[in-house]
Amino acid sequence: MSKELELKQKILIVDDSEMNRAILADMLESEYEIIEAENGTEAVAVIEECRAELSLILLDIVMPEMDGFGVLEIMNKREWIEEVPVIMISSESGAAPVKRAYEMGISDYISRPFDSAVVHRRVVNTIMLYAKQKKLAALVMEQIDENEKQNALMIDILSHIVEFRNGESGLHVLHIRILTEQILKHLVQISDKHHFNQEEISLISMASALHDIGKISIPGEILNKPGRLTKEEFDTMKTHTTIGADMLKNLAFHQDEPLVKEAYAICRWHHERYDGRGYPDGLKGDDIPISAQVVALADVYDALTSERVYKKAIPHEEAVRMICNGECGTFNPLILKCFNDIADVLPDRLKECNPGRTNEQELQEILENKLQPKDSSASERTLRLLEKERMKCSFYASMSDEIQFEYTLFPPMLTLSEWGAKKLRLPEIIMDPFKENGPLYSLIERGDIAEFLRILTEASHEKPVVKYDCKANIGGESRWVSIVCQAMWSFDDESQFTGAIGKAVDIHESRMRIDALEKMASHDSMTGLYNYDYAKNQIQELLKNREGEDYVLMLIDVDGIKKANDMKGREFGDKVLIHVAKHMKEIAGSDEVVARISGDEFLFLSKCDMDLDSAAEKVARAAEGEYEGFQISVCIGMAGTRNMGTNYNVLFHGADAALRAAKKNGPKHRENYIKLM
C-alpha cells in the first residue's frame, strides 16, 4: 500500500478565525488529516460524531456561540476528555485562563504566535503520549492477567494438597470456585444490597478455594472414614473451620491482604447456618459474611453431586431440589434464589471448568476499575443496567411509529432517534435547534414552536410531562402530531432545567376522524350550518362570556317553501334553503351563530350594535332575493338580550312567539317579542 493511502490520524482544529485555522492546518496537513470547526458548538457536533477517530483537538478559547471552556465543560461532562487529548491555543495573556484550562483536563497549551516547529513538536508529543498511555494500559492488563494466573496456580496447588488427603475428586475446589463466582455474579445483578465489582468477585472466588485448608490437621482416619462419624469424631472434624482460620491469622505477613481477609472469613464461617444452627460460632443471618454464605451453599451442592467414600453422587436436579426444599440446611433466601435462578446452567459451567481464567472482558473491567477514581465511577451493575435500558429504548423506538427525541439545554442540542431523523429528513443531531431559521422551522409553524417552548417552561416537578398537538410537515405532507415530553432537571440541589425527552406521535388519521365526527354531530348535513343542539351550546357559551355586548336571537322562516316544493319539486325547495343558508353564513361574524333548526326555519344569533330592527334587516337582506326565478322572502321573530336578559330558553321562546306572530301577518314580516307584549 502506498504511503498516501494509509489512514492519516485526524486532528480537529477549532478556531473562529479562518486565517488561524489555515496557518495551523498548513503546519500539520502533510502528516495529519485536518477537520475544522469555527466555533464551540460546531466542535461539539464533530466530536460527538467522530471522536473515536480523533487523535487530537486544537482548541481556541475566545470564540462566538460557545467558547473553548464551554467545549471543555461538555467534554468533561461526557467523559470525552478521557478519549481525546486537547491542546489549547490562544493569545489570551495572563495565567488564569491557562490554569483553568489545565484544570479542565487539557494536555498542553500553545500560545500565539505559532511557531511551526513548536506546534509540530507539541502535537506529535501529545498524540504519542496518549498512544503510549493506551499501550501501557494494555501492558498493565497483561500483568494483571499474569498475576492472577500465578495466584490461582499457588492456591490450586495448596488446596489440592488438602483434597489429596481428603480423597476428594480433585475437582471439588475448582467447583467451589466456579459455583461461588457464578452465584455472586448473579447476586449483584438482582440485588441492590450487595455491591461486588468484578475484581472483588474474583477475589472471593479465589479465596473460596481455601475454605477447607483446616482439614490438613484433621487425622486421616476421620477424614476418610467410610461410615458415620461418632460425636467425638464429628467435633474434631468441625475444628477444621477454626484451624483453617487460625492458620491464616497466624501468617507472619500479608495480614492486610484482601485475599487473606476473605479467606479467613470463608474458612471460619463456611459451616455457619442462616438460622444460627451452624458452627463454630453459631452466627445467624447476615452476621455471616456473604462470601461464607455463598461458599457454604456451593460446598453443599458440590458435596451432594460428587461421589464420596461414604456416599454415591446425587444427580443435579435432585440436589437442587433438596437444597431448595431446605433438606440440606437453611440458607439466606436471596442466595438460594440466586442459586435457583442459575441452577440450569450450572452443570455446563462446571463442565467448561476453565480454572483461574478471567476472560478478556472481565479483565478490561478490572483494569478500568483500577484506572478510575473510586467515587466517580458508576458501578458495573449500574452501567450494565443502563446499557440494557438503552438497548431496550432503541428497540422500542424502532418498533413504534414514534419520533423520539432528547433536548439538552447545554449544549443546545436536539437528538432524534434514528428512525425519527429519517422520517423527518433531518440529521440525528441538531445543534442549537431553536435558533432563527433552524431546520425545525421548516417543519413546524413558528407560533407552534414558541407555544410549545412556553408550555415546556411551565412544566414542574409535580407535573413534568407536557403535551402539545400541532401540525407538522412530515415527508412533505402536513400532518397532525402530538408531542409528549418530559422536562428534566439537574440532580443537584439547584435543580436547574436541563432539557427534555419526548416523542412525537402521528395522530393525523385519528384527529381527522374526530374532526369529521365532531362536524357530523354538530352540523346540518344539507346546509352545512350548525344543527340546533350544537347551536344552543354555542349560544349559551357566547352569552356567558359576552363582555357587555348586546345580542339578538332571531328565528327566521323562509316564506313559501311549501309552494316552491309543490311547484318545482322538493329538490328545488332544498336548493333554496341551501342558498339562504349560504348567504346568511357569509354575513355571520366569528362571534355570531347561524343554524338550521328545522325544515325551513333558521336561527341567527347576531350582535346588536344599534336596534333590533336593523339587525333583522341585515339578516333579511342576506336571506332574501331571487333564486332561479323564485322570490325569496322571510319572516323574522326577534328577542334581544338588552330587554330580556341572557337566559337562552327565555330568548328562544320569545323569538319563537315573535316569529309565530310575524307569520300570522303574512310573508315578509318582522316581529320583536318585546313589542308584542
Place this chain on the structure above:
Amino acid sequence: MNLKECYGALEGDYEDVLGRLRTEKLVQKFVLKFLNDKSYDLLCSSLEAEDYGEAFRAAHTIKGVCQNLSFTRLYESSHDLTEALRSGWSDAAAGLVERVKADYKQVTAAIEELQKGLEG
C-alpha cells in the same frame, strides 16, 4: 515591493515571522490571505451596532492573526483595543478604535502594494 519591504511598510517583524513559519512562500501566502480576513469588517459592523461583546471577539481575532503574522504595529493597537473592550465601551476604547483603523489601513495598503508588485 517585495515581502520584506512590505513588512517594513506595515511595521511588522519579518525576521520573526520567517523564523516561525519557516519559508518565505508560506509567509507570503498568509500575508496575502490577510486581505480576505473578515474580522476587521466584523469589528466595524459590530461597533456600529454597539454590540461590544462581538466587537471584543473580532478585535481579539485580529490580534491573534497579527500575532501569528508578526504585524507588530497592528498587533499592539488591536491588543490594547481587545483589553479595553473586555470591560465594555469607554472613551479609551473609542480612541483605540481610531488607532486600529489607521493601522489596519496601513497594513492593507502595504499588502496591496505587495500584490501589485507580484502581479506586475
